[in-house]
């Protein structure tokens with residue numbers, strides 16, 4: 001039987017929106033150290049760490065709302081991208097696909113980390129961050145970078161290898177942060193938007209059952 005989302009969770013409430021806003025702000029703050037420009041017009045940036053955390057803490061729906069809010073603010077011209085960039089032009093530039101990838105990636109991270117409505121465990125967190133926070137972002141970003149810069153796809157993909165070490169570090173940092181939150185502040189995960197699918201107790205138990213509102 002397909003479990004359904006309770007009617008009371010049919011829409012985002014004020015708390016969800018506040019949580020989304022906090023993580024949108026976190027993504028913006030992670031842009032403050034600036035960016036490291038590389039060949040191909042795509043910089044190394046710490047903002048992807050914020051995207052990973054948004055999906056992993058908030059889950060797919062609120063995580064997407066968070067990244068979507070951040071991107072909307074960038075689109076209306078706020079200089080929130082690393083290096084102080086913003087405006088509609090960035091959505092036509094070489095990083096446009098990565099920005100879309102941040103949105104899709106946060107959803108995928110949330111879906112994997114919170115699969116079945118369960119609280120995060122380390123291996124699902126690592127898998128979610130690697131697949132959603134790295135592979136999905138690259139899969140959206142590389143083809144657009146290649147199109148915009150008229151680079152052969154393989155050359156764009158090769159240039160992306162430069163991001164891998166930094167992105168692996170972000171996965172490790174995000175995993176440690178999520179682990180610390182699960183142990184020290186499990187309420188952070190209690191509102192994860194996912195149907196209740198298991199009744200097992202312990203760390204893998206349904207998020208909302210483990211720590212009721």
Ligand SMILES: O=C(O)CCCC[C@@H]1SC[C@@H]2NC(=O)N[C@@H]21
Nearest residue numbers: 043044045081082095098137163
């Ligand atoms: O600032 C922008 O316009 C978006 C930057 C996108 C950067 C991509 S995201 C994946 C990879 N990891 C990084 O640190 N940089 C690239």
